[in-house]
Each structure stands twice: as structure tokens, then as C-alpha cells.
Amino acid sequence: xxxxxxGPPADDRDLIDWLRLIRTPNIGPQTFWSLLSxxxxxxxxxxxxxxxxxxxxxxxxxxxxxxxxxxxxxxxxARYGASLVPLGDPAYPTLLAEVDAPPPILTxxxxxAIAGTNTVGIxxxxxxxxxxxxxxxMMAEGLGAQGITIASGLARGIDTQAHHxxxxxxxxxxxxxxIDHIYPRENESLYRAIAERGAVITExxxxxxxxxxxxxxxxxxxxxMSVAIxxxxxxxxxxxxxxxRFAAEQGRDVFAVPGSPLDQRARGTNDxxxxxxxxxxxxxxxxxxxxxxxxxxAADLFDHGSxxxxxxxxxxxPTEAGYEKVLELLGPSPxxxxxxxxLSGISISTLSAVILELELAGKAKRHxxxxxxxx
Amino acid sequence: xxxxxxGPPADDRDLIDWLRLIRTPNIGPQTFWSLLSxxxxxxxxxxxxxxxxxxxxxxxxxxxxxxxxxxxxxxxxARYGASLVPLGDPAYPTLLAEVDAPPPILTxxxxxAIAGTNTVGIxxxxxxxxxxxxxxxMMAEGLGAQGITIASGLARGIDTQAHHxxxxxxxxxxxxxxIDHIYPRENESLYRAIAERGAVITExxxxxxxxxxxxxxxxxxxxxMSVAIxxxxxxxxxxxxxxxRFAAEQGRDVFAVPGSPLDQRARGTNDxxxxxxxxxxxxxxxxxxxxxxxxxxAADLFDHGSxxxxxxxxxxxPTEAGYEKVLELLGPSPxxxxxxxxLSGISISTLSAVILELELAGKAKRHxxxxxxxx
Numbered sequence: 001x002x003x004x005x006x007g008p009p010a011d012d013r014d015l016i017d018w019l020r021l022i023r024t025p026n027i028g029p030q031t032f033w034s035l036l037s038x039x040x041x042x043x044x045x046x047x048x049x050x051x052x053x054x055x056x057x058x059x060x061x062x063x064x065x066x067x068x069x070x071x072x073x074x075x076x077x078a079r080y081g082a083s084l085v086p087l088g089d090p091a092y093p094t095l096l097a098e099v100d101a102p103p104p105i106l107t108x109x110x111x112x113a114i115a116g117t118n119t120v121g122i123x124x125x126x127x128x129x130x131x132x133x134x135x136x137x138m139m140a141e142g143l144g145a146q147g148i149t150i151a152s153g154l155a156r157g158i159d160t161q162a163h164h165x166x167x168x169x170x171x172x173x174x175x176x177x178x179i180d181h182i183y184p185r186e187n188e189s190l191y192r193a194i195a196e197r198g199a200v201i202t203e204x205x206x207x208x209x210x211x212x213x214x215x216x217x218x219x220x221x222x223x224x225m226s227v228a229i230x231x232x233x234x235x236x237x238x239x240x241x242x243x244x245r246f247a248a249e250q251g252r253d254v255f256a257v258p259g260s261p262l263d264q265r266a267r268g269t270n271d272x273x274x275x276x277x278x279x280x281x282x283x284x285x286x287x288x289x290x291x292x293x294x295x296x297x298a299a300d301l302f303d304h305g306s307x308x309x310x311x312x313x314x315x316x317x318p319t320e321a322g323y324e325k326v327l328e329l330l331g332p333s334p335x336x337x338x339x340x341x342x343l344s345g346i347s348i349s350t351l352s353a354v355i356l357e358l359e360l361a362g363k364a365k366r367h368x369x370x371x372x373x374x375x
Numbered sequence: 376x377x378x379x380x381x382g383p384p385a386d387d388r389d390l391i392d393w394l395r396l397i398r399t400p401n402i403g404p405q406t407f408w409s410l411l412s413x414x415x416x417x418x419x420x421x422x423x424x425x426x427x428x429x430x431x432x433x434x435x436x437x438x439x440x441x442x443x444x445x446x447x448x449x450x451x452x453a454r455y456g457a458s459l460v461p462l463g464d465p466a467y468p469t470l471l472a473e474v475d476a477p478p479p480i481l482t483x484x485x486x487x488a489i490a491g492t493n494t495v496g497i498x499x500x501x502x503x504x505x506x507x508x509x510x511x512x513m514m515a516e517g518l519g520a521q522g523i524t525i526a527s528g529l530a531r532g533i534d535t536q537a538h539h540x541x542x543x544x545x546x547x548x549x550x551x552x553x554i555d556h557i558y559p560r561e562n563e564s565l566y567r568a569i570a571e572r573g574a575v576i577t578e579x580x581x582x583x584x585x586x587x588x589x590x591x592x593x594x595x596x597x598x599x600m601s602v603a604i605x606x607x608x609x610x611x612x613x614x615x616x617x618x619x620r621f622a623a624e625q626g627r628d629v630f631a632v633p634g635s636p637l638d639q640r641a642r643g644t645n646d647x648x649x650x651x652x653x654x655x656x657x658x659x660x661x662x663x664x665x666x667x668x669x670x671x672x673a674a675d676l677f678d679h680g681s682x683x684x685x686x687x688x689x690x691x692x693p694t695e696a697g698y699e700k701v702l703e704l705l706g707p708s709p710x711x712x713x714x715x716x717x718l719s720g721i722s723i724s725t726l727s728a729v730i731l732e733l734e735l736a737g738k739a740k741r742h743x744x745x746x747x748x749x750x
Contacts, residue, residue, distance in 0.1 A: 135637060
């Protein structure tokens with residue numbers, strides 16, 4: 001494998017090509033970066049991707065997003081007062097650039113200065129208790145007073161309190177739908193205040209409805225742009241625990257506020273603590289847990305901006321039998337690429353090519369962390 | 376240092392001598408076992424202790440408990456329906472025999488069969504919340520259902536709930552005063568029920584008022600007779616945390632039930648978890664934490680009954696200058712014997728003799744864990 005770095009799009013033409021590629025069905029961030037690695041530019045990827053998809057027997061033809069649709073999105077975003085921020089742009093959140101398969105393009109409304117700040121995510125239950133809401137406020141205020149920006153998801157309950165309490169010091173709302181889809185509706189005035197004083201961010205296209213399956217993707221962004229996340233009240237099997245899992249996978253610190261085991265809203269945070277999250281009772285506890293890491297600006301702590309990806313050095317053309325074998329091995333629950341290679345007897349580099357083509361053909365799906373499933 | 380084992384008193388005469396010795400002012404469990412090691416029997420210790428105390432210049436003469444007072448205590452205990460249980464007696468709680476400086480004699484009311492059971496201590500706030508009380512009930516019932524006996528302190532709140540919920544399965548109330556001093560008064564019917572179905576235990580003399588400074592000593596017994604303790608709701612700097620500290624020093628597992636940081640009654644348990652106690656949300660969590668150790672009877676897990684103590688092999692007679700130096704080094708906050716030896720230049724064996732004499736003369740005080748302070 002060799003490491004290749006990409007800068008941001010060279011010009012508006014290149015940005016439109018990035019947008020066409022990432023907005024194409026079956027192309028997620030993983031596939032986007034694979035294609036860019038393989039072809040060197042979005043334009044060349046667009047030229048070649050349809051023929052890759054066509055190589056999979058029985059696969060659907062790739063429906064590339066037309067140029068005019070990408071241009072239309074760019075124009076709608078601009079008219080809305082927001083901007084498209086590709087990876088490598090100084091307005092792209094520093095830490096998010098470092099995660100596995102970062103979103104190639106974000107849509108941002110509000111302050112672009114927020115990108116380089118030290119950010120901590122605060123997430124928790126929508127049906128939060130009075131104590132949980134108060135804790136979210138104290139936590140966000142306490143961290144804000146230390147110059148830390150708060151990222152959250154604009155949801156009811158904990159998220160709402162965390163944003164409110166950090167409006168003055170710095171707050172980022174990460175949306176599950178398009179930048180223009182205010183959800184929940186009752187938070188419209190909070191959304192406007194954040195757009196005015198902080199930033200609203202999403203990886204979804206302008207106009208996209210915030211459907212259920214987008215929420216985990218949104219949570220991945222909250223943890224990805226944060227040095228740590230604080231979970232305040234979370235039931236078992238809740239979205240906040242998904243954020244905590246992403247945070248752990250991304251190497252972020254996970255802090256959790258405990259509660260009475262008799263309150264279902266505390267079972268999730270208590271379980272997190274049992275599984276190794278750090279119990280925190282105040283913003284001071286979080287700062288202590290971060291152990292002075294905020295003494296330096298985030299930019300000095302982490303590599304900035306340019307994304308470096310692993311790409312195969314050489315690749316053998318996949319064979320017909322290879323496609324069949326891999327398809328047979330794939331099921332709905334994601335398996336690591338390494339296991340697939342072992343089970344299929346196909347080299348990792350060839351397998352990567354096979355998966356890329358299966359994905360473009362709508363037959364396979366890659367997930368963060370090098371795992372893949374059937375669609 | 377050599378290890379010496381003591382059996383229980385040989386006869387009623389010997390028991391009375393044990394009682395005289397441990398009821399003598401300035402003689403606590405530490406000093407009791409030092410004297411027994413040094414002289415081989417309580418009778419010989421009684422014979423020699425006054426002259427040891429007299430060697431300290433300016434010290435008070437040792438006021439040995441008269442034989443008739445000890446006999447009177449024995450008779451009052453018997454008339455009350457309770458019994459004196461010396462270390463080494465089968466009715467002495469198995470694990471308590473293993474702690475540093477165990478009480479030489481307990482007074483017990485109720486079932487003597489409880490001594491060898493698997494015991495877990497449950498302690499917590501007197502002003503417990505409704506949730507805390509419910510948790511205490513669930514915890515005691517859940518552990519009781521697994522054949523585990525519950526030890527607690529008969530206090531209001533958590534203790535009361537824990538005893539009530541384990542009356543049927545097995546419960547031990549450890550008192551801070553004499554066996555006849557029911558405290559708090561409102562728990563009289565609970566006390567009677569425990570005496571009937573479980574056991575009431577104390578190391579204090581019959582008739583002793585439960586004054587404030589006896590409560591930490593009582594807590595040491597709760598943890599000492601338990602394989603683990605569970606703390607449910609405890610404020611910072613509360614008695615329950617003292618029990619937790621004893622438990623940790625005695626090598627017992629410490630489990631704590633978390634709560635909202637906004638509730639002062641949870642700050643203590645949350646702090647315990649931050650400092651390494653295991654977060655538990657149910658009796659199942661405790662059993663999991665004990666990791667199957669209750670599959671065997673406690674007696675097979677731990678050395679039973681006979682107490683083995685460290686005694687100096689040889690001892691140089693302390694010098695006048697030695698007493699002065701040690702007294703000068705001692706202050707109100709306890710220091711380890713090792714440090715005293717280093718600072719004074721006196722050997723550990725001589726120092727032990729000096730401390731014993733200073734203690735008998737009311738000039739020094741030994742505490743569990745090999746630390747010593749001025750009086």
C-alpha cells in the first residue's frame with residue numbers, strides 16, 4: 001500500500017466533479033476516496049467509474065449525478081448563505097479531516113473560523129430529565145469558559161441545552177439532513193442563533209430530508225470533529241451510544257455522566273462507564289480527563305487538512321470467478337476485508353478492486369473501519 | 376518477625392482475662408494482640424502490662440479493668456440472651472478473623488450459624504432518596520436470593536432497607552455501641568427481628584453508648600466480615616466512604632451504585648467509581664464482579680479461625696532517650712511505623728516495644744494498617 005495525499009479541489013470545475021461523485025448513488029466517502037486514489041482526480045473517476053460498475057454481472061448501471069444537478073446544488077447552497085467546504089479547505093474541521101473516510105464535502109452555514117477550534121461533543125437523551133438538562137448546561141458553560149467549542153446534534157433535550165449554553169462561547173450543530181432542513185422544527189430559533197453565532201454543518205445534500213438512517217452518519221461527524229465526547233443521560237441502545245462507539249473507534253475520549261440505575265435514561269451512560277468510559281461529574285472532570293491537551297491549539301496537536309489515504313500499489317484485474325466468490329461470502333452483517341481475503345483466497349489489492357466495483361454496481365457496501373457487507 | 380497463632384481462650388478464666396485486657400483503657404485490638412504475642416497469654420499480659428506503662432516518664436498508670444467488672448459484663452451479656460464470642464470461636468465471622476487487628480471478643484445476639492456464611496456489606500446514606508432505598512432493597516433481595524448474607528449498620532435509610540430486605544435470607548446488624556443499645560431508637564422492631572432471624576454483633580462493651588467516634592470502628596467490622604461492600608448513595612466525607620476505605624485496605628471488593636452528580640447523595644459513590652470502585656446497577660452486576668467466588672463456601676476460600684500475628688523475634692530494651700525521640704516525632708496525624716523507625720534511627724523491634732509502652736501509658740495510639748499517632 002502507498003500513501004497518497006489529496007489537496008482540496010483545484011478550482012470550481014474540480015469542486016463540481018467532487019460533488020457529482022459524492023452525490024452519486026452507491027458512492028459513499030469510502031468509495032469516493034478509493035476512486036480518487038485510483039484515478040488521481042474526480043474528473044477521471046467520473047470518466048471510469050461507470051465501466052467499473054458495468055463489469056459486475058447483474059449489477060445496476062452507475063447513475064452518475066449529472067453536472068447540472070451538482071451546479072444546481074452549489075447555487076442553492078450559495079443562495080441560502082451557506083458554503084460548500086471540501087476536505088483540505090481551511091474551513092474544514094481540523095479533527096474531522098483525520099478520521100477514516102472523512103466526508104469529502106461539507107455544507108456549512110455560519111462561522112468558518114470555528115474549524116480550527118478545540119471541540120468537545122456533548123450528546124444525550126432527547127427525553128432528558130431536569131437534572132440531565134441542568135448538567136448539559138453546566139457542562140457546556142464550563143467547557144465554553146475554557147475556550148472549548150461544543151458540537152452537538154440540535155436534537156431535543158441534552159443537545160438543545162448544550163447548544164443554548166454554548167451560543168456565546170462557540171457551538172456547532174451537526175445536521176442529519178440537508179443544511180436547509182431544520183429538525184426538529186421547534187428548534188428553528190436555536191438553529192438561526194447558531195447559524196448567526198456559531199456554525200451549522202452537514203455532509204448531506206442541500207434539500208435532503210433527515211431520514212432515520214442518516215442519524216448514525218451524523219453522529220460519526222460529531223465525534224469525528226471532537227477531541228472527546230461527553231454523554232449525558234442515554235438509554236440502552238440509543239443514538240448517543242452510537243456516537244460513543246464512533247468516538248472510541250476514532251480514538252476520541254469518551255466521558256459519561258452517571259445517573260440512578262432506576263432511571264432508564266442513565267442505563268446507557270452507566271454501561272459506558274462499566275465498559276471503560278471515564279465517569280465525569282463536571283466540566284472540571286472533563287478538563288482533568290483531557291489532561292492539559294487543550295494547552296496547545298488543536299492545529300499543533302494533530303496533522304492538519306490534507307487527507308492521506310492508503311491505496312494499493314498494484315492491482316490485478318478481478319476475474320469473473322472472483323466477483324462470484326466475494327458476493328457469495330458477503331452477507332448483511334459487515335465483515336473485515338482481511339477475513340474476506342482469507343476466505344476467498346483473493347489478494348487484498350485485488351479484493352479492494354472487486355469491492356469497489358461491486359459497490360458502484362450497488363451489490364456491496366463498505367463501512368468505516370475496513371468492513372464490508374452486502375447491500 | 377515471627378508468626379504466632381492463638382487459639383480461643385482456654386477456659387472461662389482465660390476468657391475473663393481476655394475481657395479484662397481488651398476493656399482496659401488505652402488497650403485497643405492492636406495493643407491487645409501485641410501484648411498477647413509478647414507474653415503468651417492474657418493472664419501474663421495483665422501481670423506485666425502495668426510495669427510497661429510505668430516505664431514511660433509522665434505517663435498515666437495503666438488502669439486495668441478489675442476482674443469483677445469483666446465477670447459482671449459476662450453475666451449481663453448472658454442475662455440479655457447474647458454471648459461473648461472470642462476470636463477462634465466457630466461463631467466468630469470467618470473473614471473478620473483475617474483482618475489486621477481483629478476485635479478479640481465480639482458480643483453476639485441471635486444466630487451463631489451466620490459466622491461462616493458468604494457476607495456482603497451494604498451501606499449508604501441515612502437520608503437516602505426513594506430511588507436509593509429501592510436500590511438497597513433490590514440489591515439485598517438479589518444477593519440474598521443467591522445465599523449471600525447482608526451485613527449493615529442498622530442506621531436509617533439504606534441500612535434499614537438492606538436489613539429489611541434480607542431478613543428472610545440472612546442479615547447481620549453491626550452496632551456502634553453495646554449490644555443492648557438500640558440505635559436509632561426507631562429501629563427497635565427491626566433490631567428485634569434481626570436478633571430473632573439473623574444476628575446483631577458489636578465489639579463494644581455491654582451498656583456502651585454509641586458515641587460518634589465508635590462509628591468508624593463499627594464500619595471496620597462491616598467491611599471486615601464481608602467479601603465485598605456495596606455503597607448505595609453516599610455524600611462526600613460520609614461514614615459510608617469510611618467503610619469503603621476500610622474495605623479497600625482490607626482487600627475487599629468495593630462496588631458503588633452511581634447517581635446524578637446533582638444529587639449530593641451520589642457524589643460519594645460517583646467519586647468512589649472515579650477512584651476505581653466497580654460501578655454496579657444490580658445484584659447481578661455484584662455477582663459478576665465477584666466472579667464466581669461464591670461458588671465455594673467462604674471457609675474454603677479463606678484461612679479459617681485462628682489468628683496469626685507478627686511478633687518481633689528479639690527486642691532491645693528501649694532507652695529513656697528513645698521514648699523522648701519517638702514522642703517528639705509523633706503528632707496527631709498517624710504515621711507509618713517504618714517512617715518512625717527511619718526518622719528516629721530506632722530499630723522496628725525496639726520501636727514496637729516503645730509504642731506499646733507509650734500506648735499503655737496513654738501517650739500514643741496505634742491505628743489499623745501499622746500507623747501510629749499521638750493521643
